[in-house]
Amino acid sequence: MLWAPVLLQGVSFAWAASKGSHWTYEGAHGQERWQETYPDCGWQAQSPINIQTESVQYEPSLPPVEPEGYRSPGTEKLTLKNNGHTVQLSLPQTMRLHGLPRVYSAVQLHFHWGSQRHTGGSEHQVDGRAFPAEVHIVHFNSEKYANLSEAKNQADGLAVLGIFLEVGDSENPAYSHILDHLKDIRHAEQEISLSPFNIRDLLPAHLGHYFRYNGSLTTPPCYQSVLWTVFHLPAHISAAQLAKLQKSLHSTKEEETLQLSLVDNFRRPQDLNHRPVLSSFPAAPSGYSAGKIVAIIFGVFLGCLSLFLAGWIAAKRIREKTRQDQKGVVFKSSSPRPVTD
Ligand SMILES: *[C@@H]1O[C@H](CO)[C@@H](O)[C@H](O)[C@H]1NC(C)=O
Numbered sequence: 001m002l003w004a005p006v007l008l009q010g011v012s013f014a015w016a017a018s019k020g021s022h023w024t025y026e027g028a029h030g031q032e033r034w035q036e037t038y039p040d041c042g043w044q045a046q047s048p049i050n051i052q053t054e055s056v057q058y059e060p061s062l063p064p065v066e067p068e069g070y071r072s073p074g075t076e077k078l079t080l081k082n083n084g085h086t087v088q089l090s091l092p093q094t095m096r097l098h099g100l101p102r103v104y105s106a107v108q109l110h111f112h113w114g115s116q117r118h119t120g121g122s123e124h125q126v127d128g129r130a131f132p133a134e135v136h137i138v139h140f141n142s143e144k145y146a147n148l149s150e151a152k153n154q155a156d157g158l159a160v161l162g163i164f165l166e167v168g169d170s171e172n173p174a175y176s177h178i179l180d181h182l183k184d185i186r187h188a189e190q191e192i193s194l195s196p197f198n199i200r201d202l203l204p205a206h207l208g209h210y211f212r213y214n215g216s217l218t219t220p221p222c223y224q225s226v227l228w229t230v231f232h233l234p235a236h237i238s239a240a241q242l243a244k245l246q247k248s249l250h251s252t253k254e255e256e257t258l259q260l261s262l263v264d265n266f267r268r269p270q271d272l273n274h275r276p277v278l279s280s281f282p283a284a285p286s287g288y289s290a291g292k293i294v295a296i297i298f299g300v301f302l303g304c305l306s307l308f309l310a311g312w313i314a315a316k317r318i319r320e321k322t323r324q325d326q327k328g329v330v331f332k333s334s335s336p337r338p339v340t341d
């Protein structure tokens with residue numbers, strides 16, 4: 001099987017030559033080397049990040065995110081495409097986002113996920129925990145810019161909604177609109193048209209609880225132009241739906257002889273470099289593991305026990321002292337009084 005890696009390299013070199021700027025998540029063109037071709041990927045305000053709830057700043061004035069036109073996104077067909085890096089759904093500009101410093105218009109949404117061999121798959125993490133997948137809904141600042149290409153490398157150009165996906169008991173029909181069609185776009189560059197459907201239902205139920213920070217695109221060219229909104233609560237899909245995401249797609253074109261699975265398309269968390277991360281809600285550290293809880297309960301128990309013991313010992317001493325004093329009194333009172341007269 002020695003020839004396999006050689007062949008693999010051959011394929012990626014051929015691809016690199018044809019596209020000029022090929023990148024992958026692992027290997028010779030992997031994420032540690034993106035900055036050689038795309039310098040912004042090595043800058044100081046990159047995404048994704050590990051959101052540490054202990055150091056998040058609660059900002060009560062942050063309003064809920066208000067999507068407009070998400071429930072009925074027009075009448076034109078939406079394009080679902082396997083672009084070799086992810087599965088991406090085009091969105092109409094009539095879908096807008098309010099509740100941010102500017103009004104933003106939607107462009108596309110796409111997914112990041114893992115594989116059945118590893119845990120994890122989301123790009124953002126909360127207290128070091130990754131979710132099985134993450135959806136990004138990409139918007140551009142339409143108050144200031146004409147389109148995505150104009151906005152994408154401007155500091156105030158983009159706003160992305162991040163939605164964690166978690167496995168639940170039931171199928172999520174909103175996600176079926178996308179996941180049921182992956183079998184039609186198994187290979188890179190394949191696309192199909194979908195009738196518009198309710199995009200609001202892809203979001204978590206409550207839009208008031210989120211994390212907010214300034215970061216970047218999570219793929220090359222990694223422009224630092226994104227105002228991030230990462231929802232605290234995940235949306236749920238079934239295990240079978242997650243399996244469709246993990247098993248349906250190839251990152252290679254149909255005609256290629258060596259086919260590669262499109263899996264593990266998530267970037268590792270990037271250094272925060274002292275950027276503030278705000279929360280719209282009081283975020284308690286969610287990392288209370290069973291071990292920590294046991295330790296806390298044990299600590300409180302020990303504390304109570306030592307207080308009780310201290311009290312008991314003190315009470316005992318006082319009792320002993322009182323008894324001795326009383327003995328003294330008894331002795332004194334029973335002693336013959338000196339007769340003075
Ligand atoms: C974006 O807008 C600019 C300015 O109006 C225009 O020149 C350009 O062709 C547009 N690009 C796309 C991809 O529509």
Ligand SMILES: *[C@@H]1O[C@H](CO)[C@@H](O)[C@H](O)[C@H]1NC(C)=O
Pocket residue numbers: 212213214276278
């Ligand atoms: C993001 O950057 C802008 C421009 O520098 C700044 O005004 C804003 O407060 C930053 N937002 C957050 C959440 O850090």
